[in-house]
Amino acid sequence: MKKKTVLLAAGLVLASSAAYAASWTGGDDLPTSPLACDGTPGTVAAKPYDGGVPTNPPDRNGKKITVVDIPKLIGIGYFNATSKGIADAAKELGNVDAKTDGPTKANIDEQITFIDNYVTSGVDGILFAANDPVAIAPVLKKALAAGINVVGYDANSTPDARQWFVNQAEFNGIGKTMIDSLAKEIGEDGSFAIVTSTFTTPNQARWIAEMSAYAEKCHPNLKWLETVEAQEDNVLSFNQATTLINKYGDQLKGIVGMTSVATPASAEAVTQAGQCGKVAVVGLATPNAMKPYVEKDCVKSVVLWNPVDLGYAAAYVLRAAADGTLKPGDTSVKAGKLGELQVVNGSEILLGAPFVFDKANIGQFDF
Structure with a gap:
């Protein structure tokens, strides 16, 4: 439909x-592909890699890299949580220097300006959550053309404007x-x-x-x-x-x-x-x-879902892309404490199924 x-x-x-x-x-x-009414799991058809490719990136395998995370906006609880996950992964990996920066409102023009500035100043990797999938694509392609590793999470761009996208749930x-x-x-x-x-x-x-x-x-x-x-x-x-x-x-x-x-x-x-x-x-x-x-x-x-885990997974995916251990055609990627995450839809990494919080369980979570 x-x-x-x-x-x-x-x-x-x-x-x-x-x-x-x-x-x-x-x-x-x-x-669209609505799931069965009775809860029968859906199937994901195999699809060739449809992500972008950095142009002549330097050898980053195992080397320390500088990564900037530019979400839709900063200063709200959700992206504070994804930022924490990215920082946790960077500390755990030990060879990633990561920071979060971006607009204080969900404005695509401001987000593009932030990304463009970091492409110009020079970073090894960019993480992003797009405010608009099409409008953000040119600046992300500019980053790829500069040899920068580009990974999205939470909100995707057009696939050819980044390498991988970490999807919180189907x-x-x-x-x-x-x-x-x-x-x-x-x-x-x-x-x-x-x-x-x-x-x-x-x-x-x-x-x-x-x-x-x-x-x-x-x-x-x-x-x-x-x-x-x-x-x-x-x-x-x-x-x-x-x-x-x-x-x-x-x-x-x-x-x-x-x-x-x-x-x-x-x-x-x-x-x-x-x-x-x-x-x-x-x-x-x-x-x-x-x-x-x-x-x-x-x-x-x-x-x-757990947005801390989402940011954590995105950082691990970017590290794997920079190292060359995650390549087009791979079916899974190792993501630290989250284990093996599956590649779906060509160039998406799936975090997992959505979770329902209610009165019985919401007190067990703090984010």
Whole structure:
């Protein structure tokens, strides 16, 4: 199934499952592969390497390298956690000098400027989480052309603009987990809206597209009301969620947060509106940000992976690429304490399956 847009009709109310294909979801136009409704694992077809290749890189095998991590933005809990994972891996490896730098807002132009400056000043490796997969590609290709090793994580670029991408979970796995959790809380015929960062943010667009396909297949009576952008901004996310609550009233049964900022902000909006127990909040967020809402039973479930592990894995993948021990055509890579991680989709490294945090387990995690 492919997402089709209708005059940017973000506010289109869906009256039946047939309306799914005509709604603006904030997803992308790529083909989807919804998982089985009964939880049968999906299969990943073998695919040739489709990543980029650095031009005449120096011999870095075993030598100390300087790496810069440039995420979507700095200063939020999620990317603080990935940065910690990168720093942990660098310390463990002993031959990687890594630092995190980047914009304080999720702005692709600013992110490009940061990357370009480091390409000019000279580094051995660049780690990134893209704000826009296409817009970021030219500067990443510039880095490859300069012989720099380039590895993405969290949010991909076009494949030829980097060597490898560390994917936190398969997109269809995230889509299934999010929609199953939502349907469990609001019922099979409940109405919901989404708060995302931007319609072009690659990982969120892919998750939303897969959510739409899986919902149509396995929960066809769910009603998708609207998708709104909040720019990974806490105040804007809160305001967008509040607007949805006021706009739809009793019709709104759930809000889905697609970012680690949007989900707790939506939970706060529901709390302040006195809608706990009436409007469910399901989404992607760090456990620390969601503990207050989970402990008060305003939020039942939070979907994520361990972002510390994601950053840790990305650093190990970059080190392996720099050493030449991870090459096109390989099927796995060693990632320290995480063991062997599998190569999927040609040039992606898969961290693992998504995890659901709830009241029974969220206290066991601290990030």
